[in-house]
Amino acid sequence: xxxxxxxxxxxxxQEGDSAVIKCTYSDSASNYFPWYKQELxxxxxxxxxxxxxxxxxxxxxxxxxxxxxxxxxxxxxTETQPEDSAVYFCAVGGTGGSYIPxxxxxxxxIVHP
Amino acid sequence: xxVVSQHPxxxxxxxxxxxxxxxxxxxxxxxxxxxxxxxxxQSLMLMATSNEGSKATxxxxxxxxxxxxxxxxxxxxxxxxxxxxxxxxxxxxxxxRRQGNSPDSPLHFGNGTRLTVT
Numbered sequence: 001x002x003x004x005x006x007x008x009x010x011x012x013x014q015e016g017d018s019a020v021i022k023c024t025y026s027d028s029a030s031n032y033f034p035w036y037k038q039e040l041x042x043x044x045x046x047x048x049x050x051x052x053x054x055x056x057x058x059x060x061x062x063x064x065x066x067x068x069x070x071x072x073x074x075x076x077x078t079e080t081q082p083e084d085s086a087v088y089f090c091a092v093g094g095t096g097g098s099y100i101p102x103x104x105x106x107x108x109x110i111v112h113p
Numbered sequence: 114x115x116v117v118s119q120h121p122x123x124x125x126x127x128x129x130x131x132x133x134x135x136x137x138x139x140x141x142x143x144x145x146x147x148x149x150x151x152x153x154x155q156s157l158m159l160m161a162t163s164n165e166g167s168k169a170t171x172x173x174x175x176x177x178x179x180x181x182x183x184x185x186x187x188x189x190x191x192x193x194x195x196x197x198x199x200x201x202x203x204x205x206x207x208x209x210r211r212q213g214n215s216p217d218s219p220l221h222f223g224n225g226t227r228l229t230v231t
Binding site for chain 2: 031032034036041042043044045046049051089093099100101103104105106108
């Protein structure tokens with residue numbers, strides 16, 4: 001099955017700095033890569049996703065980049081704000097007949113004001 | 114759009130009793146819903162896949178007689194924790210995918226249920 005590694009597990013930055021979280025995966029047939037943000041006591045919310053025919057996608061301060069050759073993708077948050085503090089999960093899905101995404105272990109992002 | 118409502122958000126029950134958690138897709142139909150369990154500071158652990166009109170598919174190690182799943186309509190799935198024990202205390206989260214969506218489409222999550230068994 002798919003194996004997803006997510007790093008770092010914890011990331012602490014100052015407000016205004018950039019944050020980068022990286023995930024690697026094992027199945028080269030995977031073609032869907034979403035990122036979820038989970039605030040304390042809530043369910044994960046989709047913040048951005050990318051499909052294998054695109055190398056980069058941006059939505060305001062958030063961007064995701066994909067390197068299919070190296071089998072890794074990254075979440076980039078620029079100009080971080082305290083409200084960006086949360087746990088971020090990457091996921092990998094769309095593999096062949098698989099319709100259940102595999103999640104990374106999560107990254108706790110702390111943005112210090 | 115794509116709102117998933119989960120109820121209750123918190124529940125405390127006594128050991129030996131059963132608890133039902135509801136998951137509703139409010140503005141879309143979902144042929145498939147997923148139930149996850151999450152321990153503190155850990156990732157999402159898939160418990161089972163709930164299919165409308167058929168039996169749920171449970172992941173290895175999940176007791177289907179203890180965690181009863183019913184998906185009676187395209188907008189509602191329920192998870193019943195039977196004969197709850199303190200070790201069942203956890204955060205349970207449901208998610209759904211729009212009916213007809215392909216595997217490369219997002220899951221939409223509910224806000225979770227914090228279950229505490231005393």
